[in-house]
Amino acid sequence: MPTRPRTRSARRTVPPALDPRRWWADAVTADRLLLAAKTAAAAALAWYLAPLVPFAQSEYSYYAPLGVLVSMYPTVARSASSGVQAVVGLALGIGLGLVSLAVVGTGLPRIVAVATVILVGVLLAGVRALGVGRDWVAVAGLFVLLLGGADPDGYSSSYLMTMAFGVLVGVVVNLVVVPPLRVERADDRLTRLRDDLGDALHRIADALAGHAFDPSAADEATAGLTGTLTDVREEVELADESRRYNPRGRRLQAPRDLGRRRLDALTGTADATRELAAALTRLTGGSDVDARLPDEARRVLAEAVRAVARLVTTPPEPEGTAAQLRESEAALTAYTRHLRRVDADDEPLDAWEAAVALRRVIAACGPFSDPDAATATR
Template sequence: MTRRPLLDPRSWWADAVTGERLLLAAKTAAAAVLAWYLAPLVPLASSEYSYYAPLGVLVSMYPTVARSAMSGAQAILGLAVGIGLGLGSLALVGAGMPRGAAVAVVIGLGVLLSGVRALGVGRDWVAIAALFVLLLGGADPDGYSISYLFTMAFGVLVGVAVNLLVFPPLRVRSADRRLTQLRDDLVSDLDEMARALAHRQFDPHRAGAATQNLARTLDSVRAEVDASDESRRYNPRGRRVREQGALHRRRLDALAASAEATRTLTVALTRLLTDSGVDARLPGGARTALADAIAAQSRLVGAPFDRSDGPLAEAADTLDRYIESLGRSEVATTVETLDGWDAAISLRRMTEASREFAGR
């Protein structure tokens, strides 16, 4: 599969214009306008600084409600730390420190405090808030600081509320699609492996590349399932799909185990088939039986959830026939055939990983 260059406008458009992103953009814009108009009503804050309310919306609006709440709280905490640092630097200026030196001090300390991982996304706001208080506080730094913090906090509350009340996002369907894609990729790799083995065309480089692609796909699918779990937290709609979320997690565990077994199977086949003496290590009958076992395993992984137990029985039977063919070979007890047994172990692990979803 060819990948578009990073600077290709079409890839930018494809990333930006999605249904989920359009909904997030609309909610963020609406929340920002709402916060702007309501900001003058915030207690203890001057209406002069109402423009910080839309900024609070921006720092709190994320694709999931849980992430919005967490990021908003972390941003406010980072702002509070930065404001405190800025007020401290103003005290130093009042004591006679040159303002340029105070700027250097506040920036240096702000960058140091930005390394505190507990602040999360709030780390990015420590130095900025401190610098704003120092340079923009003017004759009333306390009033500016209170207005800055309270108005931003109000914007965060508006953003989280809008995200919670207006179509709170659920990424359950997206996780389901990505899991299905992972399953299809795994089935495709196993089918190709079985055909190559049966026709004596096994290419270790191609098989290794397919395994690496499968590992990358697994990482992205795992991240999508995690995002789906996060989207259900604090989400009123999440209760209705709780069981589906648990199913996604079990599917992911099963597919991850199958993907790891596919990797070890690829390693075993590479050692079996790339050196001389292949027919001694894997006689013709054993080769055919192994190809059949891999093909049956592919059908088991790709079968629908409401299947009968036929694919599971077929996978077990073909694997037993392969093991019997290894036992009948003249070199069955030599070191060179250990890779053949490793292949059997990998297939057995794959069968066990799929067992939960086998049968009615």
């Protein structure tokens, strides 16, 4: 019985951004669950205490939970800065709304005032210094203009004070209740990236040790490094930010810039790994590969790549890095000696480019061999 051909829809895969499983995985992380719980608790607390806020009418207490929402971020520093920016944007918008109401009182049609508030609010939203507050200028101005009613001053002061109170509650709760610290997560991502780069170099060395270098194997080994680096860079930046104003961050032994130094080293390693794969693909692409890179030179180069791979996967501690650094230097020196024995007319430039790529990896890892630098990590 003939099998039914698969339809095009059956072969189609769901893009990662639209995969419900990815959504669920992103939504239920431990950090996100903690942030959601703290936000809910802070919003309830702000709602309960809002009637006690001075210069604000209790009927506008619903703005307090909104203030919590605009101030709750994964880090204390971002919560504080975003909260202040939101309040500043609100103040500008409220001022804009009050001015527009005054103009409406002189006889200007309200529809013209609405258009003017939106126009000016959107223009002010282009001021980058306002940060997240840019999004609130036009909104606040429109609310004051349309909802201020017969008591625009009372509504405006209640709106601003209640929102500011909610921001304050959100920042305090984020600071006091398990202040988020993303250093360990960033360290895990850096460690996985380090291991992935080492694995890529080992696979390149294995392919090189064979009689024919397989470009597809090298491409597969280096595929996805750019996207992974982008994700890890965001995680490292978030980890650095999470240590600011965080009492938990003061107890960490690792230096504040360690994650960034590791990221810089791994970024240089990833770039050099891609250059190495490209150079070897060009070097071994022709039929005269044995003449351009004899078996002995190929074997020594493969050993150099393996030594560098072991250097990359060595935790950035001075003693271990220094020992592996010497081994990598010796292996690379052995390879360059073989290249110098090749006749000058036949000496392939790509073979030297492979050596330069390995040298770049060694240079990127070199700073972690300094015994005076506090770089101990996993």
